[in-house]
Each structure stands twice: as structure tokens, then as C-alpha cells.
Amino acid sequence: MKRKAALFLSMILVLSTIFTGCGGKGDPDSEVKENMSDVEQSTETRQEAGTEESVQSSDTTLQEPVTIRFAWWGSQARNDQTQAVVEAFEATYPWITVECEFVGWADYWDNLSTQIAGGDMPDILQHDYRYLETYVNKGLLEPLDSYVGKQINLDDVDESSLSGGKVNGQLYGIPLGMNTFAVEYDQTTFEKYGVQIPDNSWTYDDFVDICRQFKEQGIYGCDLTNFEDWVLYYIRTKGASLYSQDGEGLGYEDDSIMEELFQMRLDLVKEGLLPTPDVANQASGTEDSLIVRKEAAMVTYWSNATAAVANATDNVIKCLPMFGPNADKGTYIKPSMFAAISATTKHKEECAMLIDFMTNNLDANEIMMGERGVPISSAIREALKPKLSETEQAIFDLLDYSQTHSSPIDKPDPEGAGEVVTLLQELEEQVLYEQITPAQAAASFRSEATDILTN
Template sequence: MFSKKRATAAIAVATGAALALAGCSGSSDTADTYDPNEEVTLDLAFWGNDVRAALYDEAIAAFEEEYPNITVNSSFLGFPEFWEKRQTEAAGGNLPDVMQFDYSYMRQYSQNNLLLDLDPYLGGIIETDALPENVLSIGVVDGVTTGLATSTNAWGMYTNPTLLSNVGVDEFAGGSWEDYNDWMAEVTAAGDGEVWGGTDWTGRIQNFEIQLRANGGELFNEDGAAGFDEEDLAAFWEQGDGIRADGTVIAQQKLEEVYPLSSFDSALTASELTWDNFGSGYLGNLGEAYPELGLIEPPITVEGSQDLYLKPSMLHTISSSTEHPEAAATLVNFLVNSPESGRIFGTNRGLPASETALAGADLDPLSQQIADYEASIEDRLGDAPPVPIVGFGSLEEKFRVLGTELGFGTVTVDDAVDQFFTEMDVVLNS
């Protein structure tokens, strides 16, 4: 049987400088197989709760039955504590062999040579036939594959069919951002102070990103340079002036009153632009009065553009310091690709990225809806953008905060642009 370690204490955060000093070579001698007679023990770390831990226990048991010479010791923590411990381990050069990984940390750990180069194992130990190219490219940093997506999500628009029926307005039929504003205004008018069409979509950096991508741009390039200037950002935020002023979108004060719920899962707004894996949370918060959701593509900026992309819900990586890279790659392949893994995890880690894992999953109605949605936007899916720059999370939060202040009217667009670029200068030059 496999052994389990249940770590529960938070670990102090290590400095970025310590991470850099801890880095070692991320390359590996290529090997197609490992010695099946060699007894190997691997450490596997993931974030989650007891439900996810039980699923990993089941997956590990299935893996060890197939590979009896490999023993897997697993440990899990909550998300913040998980990364605190990883930073401490990175500083000491003793990261776990295999790690569940978040996209926002990929560049930091990859550029500090803390993650194994997986390219020598792709197409060999790690099967790639079931992973589309746009999924494989998600885990590439500076031309090197250091992570494999376990699952994907895409930017979309959730709607509330029951709420729309109650106010007597049809589903958004698609179209431009101006068409979407008009539709929201229709819903808001019909809602008579009780229901609004949506929120100010200029408060989300992802909507800015897909407008940039529609015009051939991007937020940041592979070198970490911004792909937009002050005029681009000002023009984007100015698109929200009208819908904020005329009451098309729900007022910022009303949003504060229902926080931490959103206006969408409080049944105050009929639409929400967000990642498609948020659906189960919405259904849970809305309750039995709202038993279904609509899921449609976001408004179109430029017809025929590939502005959308698949983003990893999470990835699996291998430490560059592992003593057993072939065995670790075998475990990663099982967790990402095997039908057994798909059957066990279902959509707990998001919609399986691998076609073979997806085939093994028993999808509930919402998960099937998400799978159908991602298939429906295939023509709008482009290559994933470069892995986020170090510090992207703080910029995303600054963008959100400034969007809130624009909603309250406490800053002008010009002031917001100045503040964002000041913050960005700090992040990019730190």
C-alpha cells in the first residue's frame, strides 16, 4: 500500500533571491523507460481538501498497482500554505519529485531552473497523442516544456436562463461588445431595479486581453514586455463610461453589499464574463430556484480572430532535482493521460485536458456543457499567451481594484491608467 503524509502547518515564505540561488539545471538526459526492477519512492504534493486527497489516494493506489516498483508518498495543503512550503523547499533545494502546479508560478520556478525539462519525455514516457498542441504549449516557458496541463478552462459568458425568463428577455444572441451593452440595457430596463443585465466588463483584465488578442496584440510578450500602451488601456476603460453612467450595469455599491458573492450568483445580474470552470460554484450559490446556466462565447471584437485560448486549471511539474526523472514522468503521464485518472478525478481538477482522460471521465450535465462549450469555440481558440510574468497576480488585482474605483467614480480613466502603469513599472523592474 502507499503511504500518505498529511502536512498541516504553514511554512514561512522564502525570498525570491533564495529561490534563484536554489536553482539547478532544469535539463535531463533523455530516457524512454525506467528500470522496472528498481524500487523507487516518489514524493507528490498537491493543494486541495480532504475530498481531493481521497481522489489522489485512489489514483495513487491504481498507479501503484500498475507500477508496483514505484511507491508514491503524497501530501497536501491549502493553496496559500502549499506555496509557502514550496518556496521554503525551493530555497533548500528539496522540492517534491512531482507537484500539482499553478500557472501563475510557472515562470518564476522555470526561470530559476527549479523544474525539470519535460521535452525529452514527450512522445515517449509521456504520451502526447491525446494532448492537442495548444494544450502542450501551455506549459512552455522560454522554449522549454516544464509543465503539463491536467485540465483546461476558457473565457466565456454565463447567463441565467430562469432570471431572463422571469424578466421576459431572450438569451444574448451574440455579437459585438456594443451589442452586448444593448442587450444588458434591455435586461436592466425589464428588471425594473431588481435585475441588471450584467456588471461593468471593463473591470476585468481578461476582457482587455481578448480585445488585444483580437487585434493581434497581447498583454505581455515572451520577454515580459507589455504589449499595450497608455492609450490602449485608456481606450479600453473608456468603453465602460457609458454603461456605468446610464445604469446599464449594476452599481458598484450594490456589488459591495453582496460581497463575497458576486451579483451573478446573487441572482441580481443575468450574465457574467468569467472562466468556464466557475459554473459549479455559481449553481451552488444560486440554489434550487435557478437550476441551470447558459454558457456562450463572449462578445466579438474582430470577426474571425482567435482571441480566446485554453488556460490550465492546474498543471503537473517535476522537480529538476528529482533523483528519479523517468519514474516521475511515468507518474505525471498517469495523472494527466490515463482513463483511470479521468474516471477517478472527473472534473475535480477541471475539465480533463487529455482526450484519453476525458474519455474516462463521467461528466455531470454542467461538465458536459463546459466540454461542449470549449468544442464550440474551437475556431476562436488561438495559441495560449506566454506563461504569465512574475508578479502578474498583483497586476491583475490592481486592475480589478482600479475597475472598482472607476465604478465608484473615485478615479478618472486617466488617473487609473497612470496608477496601473506605475504599478506595472514596479513589477516589471523588480
């Protein structure tokens, strides 16, 4: 009798577990049906985009609850979109809870360093090309190759799109989008002042001429941003690179290249075509930049930032490739940012599932609409095309153009690249305030950058 009673109680407990699930809220039958409905709808959505669900449990109620932390940087628009994507992911995989951590770019890496030092690194994190190799060399990131074909489906992704996320032949970052360094412009402002929008073959002289036309109207031609990206681009137009591609140190020999760059920026600021640093630094981020304030007609950002600028203004914002000469040599397609997994997380598979969701789920990509860059999945790109806004279409068109008007990307930035960028910014500001000459800045940059990179 005791054995029969024990068996009877065990059966009741099993049935209770099946019907109550992880949450134990509301009508058990209704909750199970809703969860399964969400799963089926997500699977149908992905099949519409030409993909299949890489990971799917036959019964979500049997999964153990898991919580993962996801950290990213970006604009407020990106934050809002990502929160919506996370909610959709949690609805599809109700046993996974995602805790979100969001700050701006300026604070992101300092915050991350503090968390790592305290043994509190996020489980999944947005990562950047500049720091990927550094984090890999420190053993902080999980190789993702073993998750491909299981939790992460990359069937619709070209191998070329993944190369930027590889270090020493292993995949450590899945691009959340692809982009290129570009000139964002305010089409409404161009039309208002009767300034002709250039075509994709424009040159630096065209850029200066357009800036002068806007100066006559009382606004800046372009905002003062991203000097380091001008440097990376411009040196490539000369057939060299900022960092050595086969050793340590810098990748160019002729300091006149850097001197010319410093002089170029100084001339633009002195003529009033670009703002001085004190004016530019008043902006608190992309959504507060001079182009959003309608105090500048153009700004140089990475192409995916076009969406953030457009979201912050009622004007029509579009983008152009960087000006020449030799634009095809200077231009390159870059992972806008990566999704990476902490080497120390206890929930690697769940993190990989979130990466797959952001890569392949059509609903998720309809929320983001290329804000992190043009999606790497060809099936998702094709599915999104009919739904793109005017600005989003311009971003996609620019990436299509750049695919055939660019050169291969340089290898990931070496350790110390962050310090080199800070040095560049400091020297540029000294040049723009005429505290040092462009020639002195170029010489100082070689000396100090070489010391950073070799030590």
C-alpha cells in the same frame, strides 16, 4: 552445515518478503491478488480510452515505498475530486503515498513562496501560465521531455495543446485541461425572467442590454470579477497584447485602449449593472459568488470554472464565448493549469506517473469530468462525451467552438506579471470609486507597469 543453514534462512527471508509486501497487513495472498487486480483493471480501463499504461511494474510488492507531496489550488469541489483521484492512483500504485496540500488561489502562491524559501517545495504542484516562465527562470521546475514516452504518455495529445507549457523549447508543464475566458450564465434565471439567451456571435452591446433586463428584475446582470482577464482579452481584440511579445514592457502603444476599458467598467458599475467592489468582495470564492447566490445572472470566469459554479447551485449553469466585436481575435485557448514537478524532488518518476494518471486514466477523468478544463487527451474526451452532464457538455461545446474561433495564445507572462495584475486591480478599484479618472488610471498603469516589467 553453517553454509546450508545460512542458505536456508536466506530463502525463508526472500519468501517472506514476497508474500508480505510493503504493507504487511491482512492475508498476504489476498493482498497481492487485490493489488494485481487493481493494476489489471486500471490497464483495461485505459485501453478502453484508447491509451496504454506508460509505467507498470510486473509485481507491485517489490517496489520501495515512496511518498510524494501534491499541492493545488481551487474550489472545494476540485479538492474533493482530486482527493478521490489520488486515492485511485494509490490503489493502482500501492507503493506510492500522495500527501495532499490544498488552499484557495488567493493563498496558494504566498504559501508556495514560503515553502520554497524554507527548502520545502512540494514534489508535484499545480502551476499557472502566469508564473511558469518565472519559476523556470529561477530553476525551480524539472524539464519533462525525458519522461514523455516513458512515465508520461502523450500519444493522444495534440502538440498545440502542449505549446503553452514550453519555455525556451523545453516542456515544463503538462496541461491538466484546456479552457478559454468565457461568460458563465444561469440558464434557470434567464428562463425565469424571460430573458433570451444570446448566441455565440453576441456583442458587448448585447451584453449591456441583457444586464439592463436583469437590473429591472432587481438583480445584477453580471458579477464584478477578473478585470485582468477582461484586459488580456480586450487588448487582443484591438490586435495588440498586454505584454510585449518580443521584448520587455507592455505590448500596446495606445493608452486610449486601457482608458476605454476602465471607462467601460465604470459605466457598468455606475448604472448598477455590475456590483461595486465592496459588494463583490463579500464573496468568499467561486462557490459563494453572486451568480451562486442568485444575485447575478452572469459572471466572467475561465470556462472550467463553470463546473464549480454549477456544483454550488441547483440551477442550470452554462457558458458562452466572450462578446465581440472581434471576439475571434480576442479569444484564445489556454492551459487551464499545469502539472509541474519540482526540480529538487527525489521522486521525479513517481510524480511523472501521477501526471500520466491524471492525463490518461479514464477513471480519474470520470471523477474530474472536465472540472480542471477539457482533457487534453483526445481518447479521454471521446470516452467522456456520453457521460457528460448538461453543464459539462456546454463546456466541451464551448471549447469545440473556440478551436475554430480564436487566435494563437500569447507567450507566457513575463516576470513581474503578478505585480502587474495587482496594480490593475488597485487602479480599477480607484476608478470605480471615482478617486481617479479612467485617463489617469491608464497613464498610471503604463508608467508603473513598465517600471515593474523592466526592473
